[in-house]
Amino acid sequence: MTGAPLRLAVAAMGTRFELALAAGRGDLLAAGEAALEEIERLHGRFSRFAPDSLLSHINRTAWRSPVRLDRETFELFTDALDVRVRSEGAFDITVAPAMAGAGFADSAVRAGDGRLDAGGVRLDAAAWTIACAGPHVALDLGGIAKGHALDCAARTLRAAGVTSALLHGGTSTSVAIGAPDGAAGWGIAIGDAPGAPVVMLRDAALSVSDAGSQRTATDDGHIMDPRTGAAVRRSGRASVTGPSARLADAWSTALAVLGRLPDGFPQGFSARLLPGPESTPHSSAGAA
Amino acid sequence: MTTPSSNRRTFIRQTAGALAGLSLVPDAWEALPALQGPAVKAGLVGLGRQGRAIIAELQKIEQVEIAAVCDVAAPRLKSAAGLVRGAAAFDNHRALLDTRADVTAIVVATPTHLHRQIVEDCLAAGRHVYCEAPIAASVEDCEAIATAAAGAGTVAQAGFQGRSNPTYRRAQPLVETELRQLVSMYAQYHRKTSWRFPGATPDAERAANWRLDPEVSIGLAGELGAQQFDVAHWFRGGRYPVRAQGRGGIRLHRDGRTVADSIDLDLIWEDGVALRYQGTLASSYAGQHELFVGGQGTIRLAWSHGWLFKEADAPTQGWEVYATRQQAFGAEGIVLVADATRLAAQGALQSGIGLPHPSLYYALVDFVRSVTEGAPVRCSMQEGARATIVGILANRAIVTGEPVTVPAFG
Numbered sequence: 001m002t003g004a005p006l007r008l009a010v011a012a013m014g015t016r017f018e019l020a021l022a023a024g025r026g027d028l029l030a031a032g033e034a035a036l037e038e039i040e041r042l043h044g045r046f047s048r049f050a051p052d053s054l055l056s057h058i059n060r061t062a063w064r065s066p067v068r069l070d071r072e073t074f075e076l077f078t079d080a081l082d083v084r085v086r087s088e089g090a091f092d093i094t095v096a097p098a099m100a101g102a103g104f105a106d107s108a109v110r111a112g113d114g115r116l117d118a119g120g121v122r123l124d125a126a127a128w129t130i131a132c133a134g135p136h137v138a139l140d141l142g143g144i145a146k147g148h149a150l151d152c153a154a155r156t157l158r159a160a161g162v163t164s165a166l167l168h169g170g171t172s173t174s175v176a177i178g179a180p181d182g183a184a185g186w187g188i189a190i191g192d193a194p195g196a197p198v199v200m201l202r203d204a205a206l207s208v209s210d211a212g213s214q215r216t217a218t219d220d221g222h223i224m225d226p227r228t229g230a231a232v233r234r235s236g237r238a239s240v241t242g243p244s245a246r247l248a249d250a251w252s253t254a255l256a257v258l259g260r261l262p263d264g265f266p267q268g269f270s271a272r273l274l275p276g277p278e279s280t281p282h283s284s285a286g287a288a
Numbered sequence: 289m290t291t292p293s294s295n296r297r298t299f300i301r302q303t304a305g306a307l308a309g310l311s312l313v314p315d316a317w318e319a320l321p322a323l324q325g326p327a328v329k330a331g332l333v334g335l336g337r338q339g340r341a342i343i344a345e346l347q348k349i350e351q352v353e354i355a356a357v358c359d360v361a362a363p364r365l366k367s368a369a370g371l372v373r374g375a376a377a378f379d380n381h382r383a384l385l386d387t388r389a390d391v392t393a394i395v396v397a398t399p400t401h402l403h404r405q406i407v408e409d410c411l412a413a414g415r416h417v418y419c420e421a422p423i424a425a426s427v428e429d430c431e432a433i434a435t436a437a438a439g440a441g442t443v444a445q446a447g448f449q450g451r452s453n454p455t456y457r458r459a460q461p462l463v464e465t466e467l468r469q470l471v472s473m474y475a476q477y478h479r480k481t482s483w484r485f486p487g488a489t490p491d492a493e494r495a496a497n498w499r500l501d502p503e504v505s506i507g508l509a510g511e512l513g514a515q516q517f518d519v520a521h522w523f524r525g526g527r528y529p530v531r532a533q534g535r536g537g538i539r540l541h542r543d544g545r546t547v548a549d550s551i552d553l554d555l556i557w558e559d560g561v562a563l564r565y566q567g568t569l570a571s572s573y574a575g576q577h578e579l580f581v582g583g584q585g586t587i588r589l590a591w592s593h594g595w596l597f598k599e600a601d602a603p604t605q606g607w608e609v610y611a612t613r614q615q616a617f618g619a620e621g622i623v624l625v626a627d628a629t630r631l632a633a634q635g636a637l638q639s640g641i642g643l644p645h646p647s648l649y650y651a652l653v654d655f656v657r658s659v660t661e662g663a664p665v666r667c668s669m670q671e672g673a674r675a676t677i678v679g680i681l682a683n684r685a686i687v688t689g690e691p692v693t694v695p696a697f698g
Contacts, residue, residue, distance in 0.1 A: 026493065030484035037337075037481075044646075045344075051644045052592060057348060060644070068347040071370040128373050160486035 005165070005180075008032040012043035013146050015170030019153070022180055024162035031160035035153040035167070042149040045073070046141045058130060059138045066122075066129035074128040076148050079247060080141070081121060086264025087254035092226035093139050094121065147207055147249025150175045154245070166201075172208050173252075175245045176201035190239050190274065197272070205245035209256035210237045225257050232257055235275075242269030323351050323653065325660025329390050331356035333381045333406055334397035335364040336496075338420055342395055343371050345649040349656055356391050358384050361495075363488060381406050385413040392416060393443075393659050395652075399495075400511065401425035401504040407444075408436045416443040418655045422514045422676040423447075423669065425506050430673040430680070437669035443658045445665050446672020449647040450519040452654045455594040459580075459587050462596055463523050465605070467582025470524075473563040474579040475516040477508065480572040482541050483549070500547050507536070507683040508551050508567035514679030516578055517555060518667070519589070520563050521675060523580060528674060529555035529563070532682040533691035540570035551686050555678065555694075565682075588617070592642035 005020040006028050017039050021028045045054040058067050069077070080093045120133030132139075141148075146169040154175045157165055164178035166186045176186040185200035190208055199206055211223050211232045223232050238255035240248040247269065255261065255271055265271065330352050332339055339359070346352050357368045358378040365377050378384040384391065393416040396406050403424050410417045417437075423446050424430045437444035450456045463470065483500060487493030499505050521528055532555050536548030550568040557563075577590040584602040588595050595616050598608070643650075654666040667675075674697050685692040 027484055027486055029482055030486040030493075030497075033481055033484065034486055051642055052646050052649075054344070056644065065350065068373075070344070070347075070372070159488065161488075 006032060008036055010036040010039055012039050013047070013149065013169065015146070017149070017153075017167070017169045019157075020166045021157070021162055022164035022166075023178070024157070024160070024164065026161040028162065031157055031162050034160060035156045038152050038156045039149045039169075042145065042152060046145045046148075048140050048142070055139060055141060058132070062130055062132040063135045063137060066124060066127070066131040069128045069130055071128060072152070074123065074125075074130070076141075076144070076246065077121070077123055077130055078125075079244075080144050080250060081123065083144075083247065083250040083254060086262065086266065087251070087258065088262050088264070089227045090225070090257040090262075091143060091250050091254035093141055093144070094137055095140050095142075095224065095226050143209075143253035144246050144250040146170065147173050147205065147244070147246035150205065150245040173205070173245055173249050174201060174207075175205045176203060178203065190272070191237065197274075199239070199241060201241070204241055204243060205248045206239060206241045207245065207248035207252040208237060208239040209252035211235055211256045211259070223253070223256055227257075232259075234259055237274040239272045239274070240269055241271075242266070323349070323657060323660065325351060325657070327351050327353060328393050328656060328659055329353050329355040329388075330393040330395060331358065331384055331388065331391040332395045332397060333358040333384070333410075334399075334420075335359040335361075335368050336397065336399075339364075339397040340371060341646075341648060342397055342420075342652065343368075345646065345652050346395075347372070348645070348649060349653060351660060352393075352656060356384050356388050361492065363492075381409060385409060385415070393418070393655070395655075396420060399498045399504070400506065401429075401498065404429040404433055407433050411436045411440040411442065411444060414440075414442060416655075416659045418445045418447060418652065419669070419672070421447040421449075421518075421672060422506065422510050422679050423672045424676060425504055425510070425680070427677050427680055430676050434670045434673035443655065443665055444669045445651075445655045445658065446667045446669050446675070447648075447651055448515060448518040448667045448672055448675055449591075449651040450515065451522055451667045451671075452650040453591065453643070453647045454650060455592070455643060456519060456589060459589055459594050459596070460523055462585075462587060463580055463582070466585050466596055466598065466602070467580060467587065469583035470561055471581045471583060472561065473520055473581065474565075475513070475520070475563060475577070476566045476574065477512045477516065477576045478566070478568050478571050478573055479575070480540075481569055482543070483547075483569050484541075484543075500545050502546050502687075505547050506680050507547055507686060508549075508569070509534075509553055509565070509682035509686055510676070510679035513551075513553070513565055513567055513682060514675050516565070516576070517563065517678050517682070518671075518675035519578055520555070520580075521671075521678070524557065524561075526671075527557060528678060528697060529694050530558050530696075531556045531691055531693055532678070532685040534565075534682070534686050535689060536686040539568065548686060553682055553686065555682065591647050 005022040007020050009016055009018045019032050019035055021032050047053045048055050050056060061067060083091045120137040122131040150167050150169055150173055153167055154177055157177060162177060164180060166174065166176050168174040174188055179185045179202045185202035188199045188201050188206055189196045190199060211234055225232050236259060238252045240252040242248050255273060261271055328351055330346060332342060332354060335357060343354060346354055354372045354375050356376045356378060357372060358381050359365045360379055365379060394410045395418045396403055397420045398406060400422055403419055407417055407419050423433055485496040487496045499511060534551060534553030536551035538548065539550040541549045550570050553565040555563040577588060580587040585596055585598040657663040658665050678694060681692045681694055
């Protein structure tokens with residue numbers, strides 16, 4: 001394929017997903033639409049605002065009896081709980097009651113006592129089920145679902161023969177398949193300020209989280225620290241690059257909260273912490 | 289009083305109007321009595337998009353073990369191993385029937401034109417069958433399936449989901465009690481998509497795009513419209529239209545296809561009341577919904593949501609006094625949700641609240657209830673055959689450009 005990439009887009013998960021398909025065999029439009037449909041399917045499964053989503057079903061019933069999952073969804077929850085442990089609690093999918101209490105009144109999750117209880121989530125690897133310790137446990141996949149959707153969409157594109165494409169969800173998380181013709185990778189600027197650092201992405205994912213992003217309805221509009229339930233009182237940006245968009249998504253969120261690289265940061269991923277005006281000096285790290 | 293949030297992706301559209309709207313979601317959280325019967329082992333034939341959606345909903349039903357999956361395409365069969373833990377895999381349905389006598393309920397979700405043989409074989413093998421809608425791609429096949437089901441002695445359900453949808457079941461009696469004189473009906477399916485699907489090989493791609501093959505496709509009217517036509521049949525007390533007329537064309541997807549990507553269709557009943565149907569793959573505006581317009585009110589249904597808009601001069605029936613109001617379509621309406629007071633006290637009576645499960649789930653629950661508890665079949669194969677035949681004939685009207693008479697069903 002020569003000329004401009006084929007661009008497709010869909011609104012999902014509270015943002016806009018866009019695909020730019022540059023090369024591949026077969027029907028690129030059909031491949032792109034299949035990828036968009038996959039994103040929409042996952043939106044339907046993991047939206048905490050939709051009463052008929054799988055996530056809402058889990059939040060309603062998993063405390064009464066385990067909910068059966070497919071392998072991919074089971075692995076999503078497994079990764080999420082693993083990131084919580086490795087990030088020392090800076091990423092936590094049990095934030096839903098606290099977020100509902102913080103003002104997301106349209107959530108299908110009832111505002112409970114705000115208690116987080118990641119320890120109250122039980123995964124059974126033999127049965128691919130998820131159970132919750134009690135009705136106070138409620139899950140929110142907001143920090144990982146977008147990356148997961150991009151991973152699944154990229155897999156759909158590759159299966160359909162696409163060899164060069166860039167996908168992003170709300171511009172904060174991107175996946176690159178191959179590279180544009182003649183280029184080393186897809187160039188992604190981290191931020192829109194002049195001189196912003198550029199990452200060349202090829203067959204990898206990048207996610208950027210900003211501690212000052214509008215993640216809650218708190219007055220200061222900062223991201224919530226799951227360990228305290230309070231807003232992160234620091235500006236700064238974290239970017240994570242690696243083979244998995246969902247892990248990059250979760251880890252960029254965690255690092256934006258932590259403001260540092262924990263010992264549990266996974267092999268095969270690299271991170272860059274960019275300072276805000278009043279933050280600690282930035283650091284960048286890569287792991288072989 | 290709640291109002292729709294402006295920053296949510298929602299099908300609620302602001303239109304001019306001065307009618308009070310009552311939401312028809314019967315219960316926001318659990319809209320069904322619990323299943324009481326024994327466990328059942330189910331098999332699924334057809335692992336495409338709909339098959340995978342069926343798996344996701346069956347997994348929620350505790351009484352159901354998906355014990356077997358079947359597809360002729362090896363890649364789909366392989367990926368099914370990641371969808372259901374422990375299900376046996378078959379590349380043909382006969383092997384499943386011959387070796388797994390314990391799999392007593394079969395869900396058929398192959399391409400429409402391949403349903404007949406599979407359904408007939410499953411019924412002949414003494415299995416309960418749920419067949420996705422539309423049930424076949426020809427009048428002859430529809431009649432054959434209905435005949436096979438009538439003589440089978442097992443549960444045979446057609447997958448027309450409206451009849452199982454709690455919101456629609458709530459709305460159905462209101463046509464007579466609230467609308468009174470039915471004036472007109474409208475239905476639409478709007479989704480911007482090419483209807484093209486990728487395949488790993490040219491053969492696989494051809495097989496995946498059967499909907500665009502005029503030799504086997506029953507077009508937008510048959511593949512999609514039939515689900516909505518059936519709601520009208522049901523709401524009209526089992527009366528079917530006598531004539532179909534309309535037009536179609538390629539409005540957006542000019543890729544050499546001949547199956548129309550946009551259609552405008554009228555289904556006309558003997559009493560002159562008509563259903564105006566618009567289906568398009570060129571626009572997503574206002575999605576999929578139905579309107580039943582009456583002299584005393586209008587019912588608007590959108591699968592997970594429903595509202596009754598009463599005319600200002602309509603008599604009050606009493607029940608609506610206890611419903612909670614909601615802004616919908618530019619007018620103040622009344623939310624009709626079971627246990628609304630409790631939900632409102634919990635802060636759980638949200639704007640745009642809908643059913644807790646997709647429509648497909650309720651249809652499958654009804655099937656399981658029929659199999660395990662002997663409950664009446666929600667949509668029989670005979671009803672499914674009739675609904676499908678209406679869709680087939682409607683497509684014929686679109687393709688030929690000539691009105692088509694719908695024969696009376698015996």
